[in-house]
Amino acid sequence: MATRALLGKDLREHGLAALGLLLGGFALVALAIAQNRAAAFSMSPFEVVRFALITFVPLIVLTVGNRLVVREYLSGTRQFVEALPVGTSLPLTIKYLLGAGFLILLGVLLIALCTLGSSAADDVTAPWLALLLAKTVVILLLYWSIVFCFSLCGHLRIMLYLSVLGIAALIAWSPGIDSSRFAPFNLMDRDLFVFERDVVPVADMLWTLVIAAAFTAGGFLIARLGNGAVVERLAKPMSRRDFVVLGVLAAAGLTLGGLIAEDQSRDPIRFGTNTVLRNIDPAIEMYYAAEAYRGRSEAFMLLVKEAEAPLQTVLGIESLPVVRLALRPGREPHDIDYGTLDGVYVAANWMEHDSYDDAVLVAVVLHGLLSARTGGRAPFEPHHWVLDGFTRWWAETLGDPARLRNSHRDELLARAAFVAARLDEDADLVSTWQLVADRFGYPSAEALAFSAMHYLSESAGSNAVLAVGRAFLSEPVGASILASAADRRRPSWQRFTDATGISRDDFLRGWAQSLANATREPGVASKLAAVPPIEAVIDVADDAVPTIIAGYRATHGSTSLSDAYADTRCILRHGPLSAFDYEFDVDDEDELEAPCALDEQAHTLRGRYASGDRVYVALEMESPAFHQPLRLDSRRLNIP
Amino acid sequence: MSPVIDFDEVAKRFGRLPVLNGLCLQVQAGEVFGFLGRNGAGKSTAIRCLMGITTADSGEVRLFGETVSPRAVALRRRVGYVAQEQHMYPWMSPRTLGRFVRGFYPTWNEARWRELITRFDLPIKRRLGTFSGGMKAKLALAVALSTRPELLVLDEPTAGMDPVARREFLDLVRGETEREGVTTFFSTHLIDEIEAVADRIAIVEGGRSIYEGALAPLASRTVGYSIAVEDDVPGSLPGPFAAERLRLLDEGVRGGRRHLVMMLAEEEMPGPTGASYSPVLNPGWRPERLSLEDVFVALVSRHIGASDAR
Numbered sequence: 001m002a003t004r005a006l007l008g009k010d011l012r013e014h015g016l017a018a019l020g021l022l023l024g025g026f027a028l029v030a031l032a033i034a035q036n037r038a039a040a041f042s043m044s045p046f047e048v049v050r051f052a053l054i055t056f057v058p059l060i061v062l063t064v065g066n067r068l069v070v071r072e073y074l075s076g077t078r079q080f081v082e083a084l085p086v087g088t089s090l091p092l093t094i095k096y097l098l099g100a101g102f103l104i105l106l107g108v109l110l111i112a113l114c115t116l117g118s119s120a121a122d123d124v125t126a127p128w129l130a131l132l133l134a135k136t137v138v139i140l141l142l143y144w145s146i147v148f149c150f151s152l153c154g155h156l157r158i159m160l161y162l163s164v165l166g167i168a169a170l171i172a173w174s175p176g177i178d179s180s181r182f183a184p185f186n187l188m189d190r191d192l193f194v195f196e197r198d199v200v201p202v203a204d205m206l207w208t209l210v211i212a213a214a215f216t217a218g219g220f221l222i223a224r225l226g227n228g229a230v231v232e233r234l235a236k237p238m239s240r241r242d243f244v245v246l247g248v249l250a251a252a253g254l255t256l257g258g259l260i261a262e263d264q265s266r267d268p269i270r271f272g273t274n275t276v277l278r279n280i281d282p283a284i285e286m287y288y289a290a291e292a293y294r295g296r297s298e299a300f301m302l303l304v305k306e307a308e309a310p311l312q313t314v315l316g317i318e319s320l321p322v323v324r325l326a327l328r329p330g331r332e333p334h335d336i337d338y339g340t341l342d343g344v345y346v347a348a349n350w351m352e353h354d355s356y357d358d359a360v361l362v363a364v365v366l367h368g369l370l371s372a373r374t375g376g377r378a379p380f381e382p383h384h385w386v387l388d389g390f391t392r393w394w395a396e397t398l399g400d401p402a403r404l405r406n407s408h409r410d411e412l413l414a415r416a417a418f419v420a421a422r423l424d425e426d427a428d429l430v431s432t433w434q435l436v437a438d439r440f441g442y443p444s445a446e447a448l449a450f451s452a453m454h455y456l457s458e459s460a461g462s463n464a465v466l467a468v469g470r471a472f473l474s475e476p477v478g479a480s481i482l483a484s485a486a487d488r489r490r491p492s493w494q495r496f497t498d499a500t501g502i503s504r505d506d507f508l509r510g511w512a513q514s515l516a517n518a519t520r521e522p523g524v525a526s527k528l529a530a531v532p533p534i535e536a537v538i539d540v541a542d543d544a545v546p547t548i549i550a551g552y553r554a555t556h557g558s559t560s561l562s563d564a565y566a567d568t569r570c571i572l573r574h575g576p577l578s579a580f581d582y583e584f585d586v587d588d589e590d591e592l593e594a595p596c597a598l599d600e601q602a603h604t605l606r607g608r609y610a611s612g613d614r615v616y617v618a619l620e621m622e623s624p625a626f627h628q629p630l631r632l633d634s635r636r637l638n639i640p
Numbered sequence: 641m642s643p644v645i646d647f648d649e650v651a652k653r654f655g656r657l658p659v660l661n662g663l664c665l666q667v668q669a670g671e672v673f674g675f676l677g678r679n680g681a682g683k684s685t686a687i688r689c690l691m692g693i694t695t696a697d698s699g700e701v702r703l704f705g706e707t708v709s710p711r712a713v714a715l716r717r718r719v720g721y722v723a724q725e726q727h728m729y730p731w732m733s734p735r736t737l738g739r740f741v742r743g744f745y746p747t748w749n750e751a752r753w754r755e756l757i758t759r760f761d762l763p764i765k766r767r768l769g770t771f772s773g774g775m776k777a778k779l780a781l782a783v784a785l786s787t788r789p790e791l792l793v794l795d796e797p798t799a800g801m802d803p804v805a806r807r808e809f810l811d812l813v814r815g816e817t818e819r820e821g822v823t824t825f826f827s828t829h830l831i832d833e834i835e836a837v838a839d840r841i842a843i844v845e846g847g848r849s850i851y852e853g854a855l856a857p858l859a860s861r862t863v864g865y866s867i868a869v870e871d872d873v874p875g876s877l878p879g880p881f882a883a884e885r886l887r888l889l890d891e892g893v894r895g896g897r898r899h900l901v902m903m904l905a906e907e908e909m910p911g912p913t914g915a916s917y918s919p920v921l922n923p924g925w926r927p928e929r930l931s932l933e934d935v936f937v938a939l940v941s942r943h944i945g946a947s948d949a950r
Binding site: 005012086 | 694717721723725731739743744745
């Protein structure tokens with residue numbers, strides 16, 4: 001009777017709020033699933049469960065704890081219940097079970113919703129769903145137990161939550177601690193939560209349940225200590241002494257955090273004084289490694305300086321971060337390290353560069369400068385194509401189209417035309433630009449973006465290109481959410497049209513036509529003629545040992561390739577993908593080379609990847625006609 | 641017949657603070673017992689021990705002849721309890737409160753509940769969050785009486801009420817206890833409340849009982865006298881009292897007169913006839929009229945003085 005009365009009371013008191021929380025959680029999950037579906041690089045909808053568990057579900061758990069426990073204890077209604085003929089533990093047990101039941105229901109429904117949003121690619125099986133559900137429930141029980149225990153600590157709970165959050169953040173982000181190796185953190189590991197199918201982390205789940213049980217027992221213990229006197233004391237408003245203790249602890253926490261941050265801080269990148277060239281305005285430092293490399297390095301530094309200084313003027317940028325260039329003499333010409341910490345840092349080997357390679361590297365430097373200038377906004381969609389196209393156009397022309405070398409132009413337009421020819425006729429080259437980069441590699445995507453700026457320059461004048469640069473690349477996005485929202489509110493094409501006076505459709509049509517026309521120009525045509533008439537074939541063999549098979553077939557019914565392509569190398573490059581469809585590009589660490597021939601099994605990669613792995617596979621050709629490898633095609637494979 | 645309530649040398653400390661310090665008292669069946677004491681004297685703690693909400697450090701609390709602590713829940717079903725502060729759920733109405741509470745009491749009488757709600761003039765559907773303190777106290781009394789209790793425990797139920805609400809509430813308590821004949825344990829710090837309802841009282845101070853018995857003898861045994869300060873001879877007494885039969889409760893100078901409050905031994909009293917006590921006084925002394933409140937204050941002051949002296 002008493003159980004029913006208490007249960008009925010809690011359901012009446014919190015039922016509506018629980019429904020609201022469920023619907024709110026559902027709405028957020030549905031939104032995340034829909035957004036995921038619409039994204040160019042989508043992830044498994046079950047990733048949304050993990051996303052929910054580390055973002056808004058803790059807030060839901062806090063709300064549940066606040067309503068079920070804190071409210072009862074802080075408002076004093078507990079005293080009404082404790083005077084009724086019922087033991088101390090029963091009301092608390094009912095609250096614990098109600099909270100746990102609600103959260104388990106939430107977990108089940110979240111998984112169900114994600115199952116509805118899944119596709120064949122997710123390969124939903126009952127054991128896998130059970131594993132996902134088990135991990136979700138264990139994590140929810142841990143959350144709930146912590147909140148349940150802390151909710152009984154009255155005004156101290158805020159401090160306890162902050163402490164737990166601080167400890168969790170320390171463990172999760174401390175470079176010296178690999179949180180993916182122990183429970184409960186590894187249960188939410190981003191690579192394992194969804195994609196682990198075979199190994200059930202029984203020990204980790206049990207350990208997490210033990211932690212949860214400890215917190216739960218702690219909660220019941222606190223409630224019983226001194227016949228409830230401790231809970232009653234904690235439920236009272238904070239005294240001056242409590243504030244002092246809280247202040248001391250907060251100060252200690254801040255000091256500790258500061259010490260850790262200081263411990264983890266690093267010295268900014270600085271070049272020494274030997275074999276270093278320096279330019280003050282614009283700020284450029286160059287490490288050239290040895291005196292033997294000084295002459296060529298000075299020449300390259302001059303190129304960077306000539307590109308950077310006028311760019312600053314035409315875009316109206318007051319100051320740009322320092323550029324640090326480090327010579328790495330042993331590297332391939334296009335093996336470039338690039339970072340934007342402490343200014344722009346680029347490590348490469350420019351000793352063997354010709355003018356095309358120099359332009360590639362200068363564009364990389366400018367790419368870094370404008371990325372930093374825009375507060376990191378420019379390299380993100382839908383601005384990335386402008387950044388890549390503009391920087392390359394500027395590196396090639398310095399704003400004067402007459403400076404564009406024909407050989408560079410032909411190679412870039414040939415690359416762009418090659419890519420455009422492999423896309424649907426109606427494809428919006430801007431909207432799909434990031435996908436083009438993923439499929440055909442950044443050199444070709446950059447060429448495509450360059451071709452857009454080149455077309456704009458030819459059709460509307462170089463001032464139009466500069467106007468686009470100013471509209472997209474000269475202003476940093478504010479650091480606030482409002483500034484970010486304001487930036488997003490103005491559509492990319494509107495920004496483009498405002499700057500150039502050219503509508504989206506006119507531009508896209510004219511650009512596509514210009515690429516088609518370019519293929520008829522002798523210089524571009526000769527470059528395209530150097531590409532064998534082949535297309536890539538990539539597949540996974542249905543074999544006991546997972547095997548990736550890739551090769552080439554003729555595009556126009558030929559049965560063999562002519563000797564004209566004898567010095568062309570065909571290469572398979574591959575690399576493991578994480579659980580997420582992040583931007584990814586293979587390097588040349590893992591590659592298989594084969595003669596460019598009509599052989600659909602030219603490359604066989606047997607046993608390198610295991611079942612369940614995700615792999616990026618690209619087929620590229622290297623030809624004297626092109627400075628950088630030309631990617632024929634690529635695929636993201638799921639190894640069955 | 642065993643007493644309904646029996647505190648036997650009950651002690652309770654909160655940390656280093658002693659709250660109950662060997663409390664002894666007994667309440668017999670059918671009595672309306674007044675439990676009187678200052679704020680902080682230990683009344684609420686004693687009641688929490690009685691209800692089994694908290695346990696005594698030593699001594700024993702017996703309810704209906706049974707030790708409370710192992711059987712608190714079962715014994716609480718036989719007790720109607722009105723707390724000092726009514727921490728009821730503000731979102732409930734009297735109707736939902738009744739539905740909730742009846743789940744805990746097999747003896748719940750729904751008809752009586754409805755009758756009491758009507759008699760106490762409480763709106764059945766209104767949220768409790770909108771109730772005044774007096775309405776909440778009446779509602780708590782209705783809940784307590786609807787459980788058909790063998791013992792009604794009232795823990796300073798009128799605290800914070802205005803005089804009109806307090807009077808109304810006390811009338812209800814008196815009416816209902818007389819009607820039902822239920823044993824009542826009424827805790828308060830207001831002596832006039834006790835005067836209105838109690839058969840016997842205990843005065844608790846410093847965690848122990850300093851008086852237990854009927855109210856009338858307490859009033860009649862406590863006498864007050866005063867003398868002008870200039871006429872006073874230090875150490876003199878108002879009359880021919882035997883010092884060993886006299887307890888000086890309070891002494892002080894107010895309005896140019898030295899006042900004494902004294903409790904006389906039973907042997908000094910005129911007897912069961914209830915005749916007033918009027919000894920021949922020494923020159924300059926005159927009797928002072930004492931209210932029950934004066935008596936209570938004097939008793940408690942003496943105890944405090946004794947504690948301080950210790």
